[in-house]
Amino acid sequence: MIRTPIRLADGRELIYFDEHEADRSAADKRELPPPPPASQLRHDPLVDEWVAIAAHRQTRTFLPPSDRCPLCPSTPGFASEIPSSDYDVVVFENQFPSFSDRVVPDEVDHITELVRVEPAVGRCEVVCFTADHDSSFAALTPARVRTVVDVLADRTAEMSGLPGVAQVFPFENRGVEIGVTLHHPHGQIYAYPEVPPRTRTMLQAARRHHERTGGRNLYADVLAAERADGARVVAANEHWTAYVPAAARWPFEVHLAPHRQVADIPALHDAERDAFGPLYLDVLRRFDALFGKPMPYISAWHQAVVGAGRELGYLHLQLFSIRRAADKLKYLAGSESAMQFFINDIVPEKAAEKLRAA
Template sequence: MKKTSTRLADGRELVYYDLRDDAVRDAEDRRPLPTVSTASEIRADRLLGDSVVVASHRQARTYHPPVDECPLCPSRDGRHTEIPAADYDVVVFENRFPSLTGDAGRCEVVCFTPDHNASFADLTEPRAALVLDAWTDRTGELARQPGVEQVFCFENRGQEIGVTLGHPHGQIYAYPFATPRTALMLRSLAEHRERTGGRNLFDDVLADERADGRRIVLEGEHWTAFVPYAAHWPYEVHLYPHRRVPDLLALDDAARAEFPGLYLELLRRFDRIFDGRVGGERGARVGGERGARVGGEGAARDGREGAAEPPTPYISAWHQAPFSAADRGEFALHLELFTIRRTSGKLKFLAGSESGMNVFINDVPPEAAAERLREVASK
C-alpha cells in the first residue's frame, strides 16, 4: 500500500491509498472553494445520559446530484470534484459537511472505487483489502488526535437508508466520547464477567453461535459470520474474528488476508436475498407474509410483493473499543451488517415500539434469515 497525503483547496486533508508503489498523486485542487464553515455542537441528554450532535450546517449538503455532477467521482474532462486526480484506488478526505468538528471530533469520507455505478461488492479482493488497510490506517491516525475517544468506520448503502450520494463510499467518525451503544456493550461485558467468574461475553457469544450452528452464515479459518440469536433487524449478520482483538489495528496478518474474500461474499449474498430466482422465494418471504397479515410495529406497506428490487439497502458498521476504556482488552472488534428491507417491496420502519421505547420487533426469525443467507451462496 502506498499512502499519499495532500490538501484540498479549502485546507481539508485528502489521502490517497494505492495498490501500486509507483502511483504519483500530484494533481492540485483548483476549485475556488470558500473556507469550510461549520456549527457542530454536542448536547447531553440529561434523562438518557447520552449525547446528541446538533449540526445545522449539514442542511446545505449535496443531495442526490445527477451522475455528471457527483462530487466523489474523479476530476476529469475539465470537471473538478472532491478528488483532484483523474483516477484513484481508494481515497479518504475530510467531510465538507461534517457532523463532528474541531474539539467535537472529525468526520471523513471513504471512496471505495472511482466507478460511480459499482458497489463495494463489485470490488476485487485486492481492492477490498486496500479498503481494510485504509480503515486501519485512519483508525490509527485519528486515535492520535487530541480528544478522540472512539473511531467508527461504516458504510450506508441505498436511498432507503438515507444516502444522499449514490457513489460507493463510506464514512469514518471520530467521536470525543464512547458511543451509547458501545457503553451498553461494555456494561454487559462487565456484568457477564462478574456473573460467570471472569468469562468474556464476546468469546462466549461467538463460541455459542459456532456450537449451535443454526445461525451460521459463513465460517472461515479466522472469521465467522452469523445472524445473532436476538437480531434486531430482518436480515442482520455479525462478523467476528476468531482471535479477539479490540480494534482493526490489532488484527493479525492471517485475519486480514482472509477478510476480503469472506466479506465480499457476504455482501453479494445480501444483494441476492430478495431475488426470487436465487434459491427460491420462500426464504425471502419468511416472516414477510406474516408481517403483512399481522401488521405489527414498524411494518412498512409501501411496496408490492414481487416487484423488481433495487440493490439491497444496508448499513455495515465496525465496532471498535474506545481508547480509554478500562477493560479495552476485553472488547471484541466485530462488524455488524444489516438491512432495513424485511421482504420484497417492504421496509422495516422504526415505529412506536422501536423509536419510542427502543424495543425492536423483528418479523423474520433469525434462524430463517440465516437459512436464506446460506441459500444464496455463490456457486
C-alpha cells in the same frame, strides 16, 4: 500500499492510498469557503446521552447527477473532491462534518441548568472504495477489500490518537432506502468525542459478564456459542465467522467476527485481513441475491473504545438491512423509535437459512 496526503483548496486533508505507483501531483483549484466550525454537543439529562447539533449539514450535497458526483475523479469539465483523474482508494475530511477539531470559542456552556453544552470535537472522513461510480462494495475484488481494510486500520490508528476522541467508528450506508445522499460507493469514519449510547450499553453488559464469569469476554463467549450451535451461522473460514445474532433486531442482520479477540482493525494480522474480504463479499452477495436486487444496508465496524473499558472490546462488523421482503421495508415506528424496543418480523434462524440458500 502507497500513501500520499495532500491538501484540498479549503485546507482539508485528502489521502490517496494506491496499490501501485501513481502521479498524485494534481492540485485542487476550486474556490471553496472555509470548513465549518465544530458542531455543538448538547446533553440530554433524561437519558444521559449526547446529541450533536450540526446545522451546516442541512446544506450537504443530495443525490447529484452522476456527472456532478463529488466522489468521482475530477474531469476537465468538473472538479470534484478528488483532484486526480483516477484513484484506487481515497480518504478525505468530510466537507460537512458532524465532528471536527475546528473549535470556535463558545461562551455558552448550558442551554438550561440541566442541559450542558460542549463543542463536538472529533473528526469525520469519507472513504471512497473505488473510482467507479456505478460499482458497489460487493463488486470489489478481494485484493481491493484488503486495501480498504488496511486503509481503515491506518485511519483508526491515527484518529484514535487525536485529542478528545473516545471511539472510532467506520461504516458504510448503501441505498436510498437507508438514506444515502451520494450513490458513489463510499463509507465514512467518525471519531466520536463521547462513547456512543450503543457502545456504552455493550460495555456495561461486557463488564457485568466479565465480573460474573471471573474474567471472560462476553463477545468471545457469544461467538463461541454461535459457532458451536451452528443454526445461525451463514458462512465461515479459518479466521472469521458470519452469523445471524440469536436476538437480531433487523430483518436480515449478520455479524462478521474474527475468531481471535482483537480490539480494533489495526490489531488484525495479515492472515486475518486477507481472510476477511472473501467472506464479507460472499455475505454481501447473498444479501443482494435474497430478493434479486441490490439490498439496502448499513455496515458498521464495532471497535474497542480508546479509553476505559478498551480491554472489554471485541472487534466485529455488524451488517444489517431494513428490507424484510422484496417489496417491504422495516420502518422504525412507534416501539423502535420512541421506546427503542425492537420487534423483528423475521425469525433469526429463518433469516440464516435464507442467507445460506441465497
